[in-house]
Amino acid sequence: MNDDDPDAELLARVGRGEPRAVREMVERKLGRLLSLAERMLGRRVEAEEVAQEVFVRVWKQAPHWQPGRARFDTWLHRVALNLCYDRLRRRREEAPDDDADDPAADLAEAPDALLEAKQRDRRVARALAELPQRQREALVLQYYQELSNGEAAELMGIGIEALESLLVRARRSLRARLAGEPRRNDDA
Amino acid sequence: MTPERFHALLDACGADLRRWPEAERDAARELLANGPPALRAACAEATLLDRDLDAYQVAAADAALIEGIAGAAPSVVPEAAYIAPIAAAASAAASDSARVETTASVAPSAAAASSSAGGPRARPWWRGAGFFWPRAGWALTGVAGAVAGALVVSVVLGDAGPAAATDWQKRATAFIDRGTDWSEE
Numbered sequence A: 001m002n003d004d005d006p007d008a009e010l011l012a013r014v015g016r017g018e019p020r021a022v023r024e025m026v027e028r029k030l031g032r033l034l035s036l037a038e039r040m041l042g043r044r045v046e047a048e049e050v051a052q053e054v055f056v057r058v059w060k061q062a063p064h065w066q067p068g069r070a071r072f073d074t075w076l077h078r079v080a081l082n083l084c085y086d087r088l089r090r091r092r093e094e095a096p097d098d099d100a101d102d103p104a105a106d107l108a109e110a111p112d113a114l115l116e117a118k119q120r121d122r123r124v125a126r127a128l129a130e131l132p133q134r135q136r137e138a139l140v141l142q143y144y145q146e147l148s149n150g151e152a153a154e155l156m157g158i159g160i161e162a163l164e165s166l167l168v169r170a171r172r173s174l175r176a177r178l179a180g181e182p183r184r185n186d187d188a
Numbered sequence B: 001m002t003p004e005r006f007h008a009l010l011d012a013c014g015a016d017l018r019r020w021p022e023a024e025r026d027a028a029r030e031l032l033a034n035g036p037p038a039l040r041a042a043c044a045e046a047t048l049l050d051r052d053l054d055a056y057q058v059a060a061a062d063a064a065l066i067e068g069i070a071g072a073a074p075s076v077v078p079e080a081a082y083i084a085p086i087a088a089a090a091s092a093a094a095s096d097s098a099r100v101e102t103t104a105s106v107a108p109s110a111a112a113a114s115s116s117a118g119g120p121r122a123r124p125w126w127r128g129a130g131f132f133w134p135r136a137g138w139a140l141t142g143v144a145g146a147v148a149g150a151l152v153v154s155v156v157l158g159d160a161g162p163a164a165a166t167d168w169q170k171r172a173t174a175f176i177d178r179g180t181d182w183s184e185e
Helices: A008-015 A019-041 A044-064 A072-094 A112-129 A133-144 A149-156 A160-179 B003-013 B022-034 B037-054 B063-071 B085-090 B092-106 B108-118 B132-157 B160-180
Strands: none
Touching (some): A008 A019, A008 A044, A019 A044, A019 A072, A019 B063, A044 B063, A112 A133, A112 A160, A112 B037, A133 A149, A133 A160, A133 B037, A149 A160, B003 B022, B003 B037
């Protein structure tokens, strides 16, 4: 039960087909969906496709939503994660040796002024993409999506201790992967 | 909170206490302020990884994506289209037209895909030249006669009017639902 779902009122208006509510829902949730999907998939285009597919489901489900059964944001993450899993599985089946994209592939096209920032961005993206899927999922949900440990664990279908264990391994692995790369000293 | 639990949460959640379990934040702050200096050093170390993670930013959605997603939502059928009983009962052709428009707004990409793949979109059967309007005229005449007859009967029978109106509203709502699935309250 959750009576204080911050999205419930907006979702009800979406369910009634209010055009302004539809736009407000897109503006409220699209960024979070892209954030989740791009970090899970490592590909912007696919992340945008996932976001669009999620919203198609939102439009279908909104009139039938029953408040109190689940938080809408949790449901949204569940749908997006399932779509990401489908794509990751398809990717493995189609090209098992080509699972990890090189997120630095587009750096050659970046203007010089953005190059350094993009390099930092991409080395973290690459390290994240190389994590085992469950570790990456735990970190994306808990750190980037800022879900509570309980919400992230529930989404992943595991206990909180198991989630914390995944997070510890993910952060250790990332630290090790990034250790050999140049780090900024401006915050030392 | 024990130093061991502090380290466990630091390793799992990073140095920003806002990402820690809410129930343990106050105890963590207390321990950080008054506990062993090694805890603060461990926090500083964890902060470095947090900053690396924060460097991975996802670009905001562009306007075209926002428009595309919002535009794919089913549009609402205007209330007037199913409030006026005579118009709704008499104009099957008009409601067909509304359904076509609603379908296009629900799945613009599908409509576009069929358009690009198969040339111009197929015209509805009733838009054939010289076919629709004569028949619609006869239909309207017939339905208008039926409505007039029903009105006479309802006046004669007294309380039959409200029941008939209620029944019509149910039918109209069901029709709208079937087309768009967006009219439920």
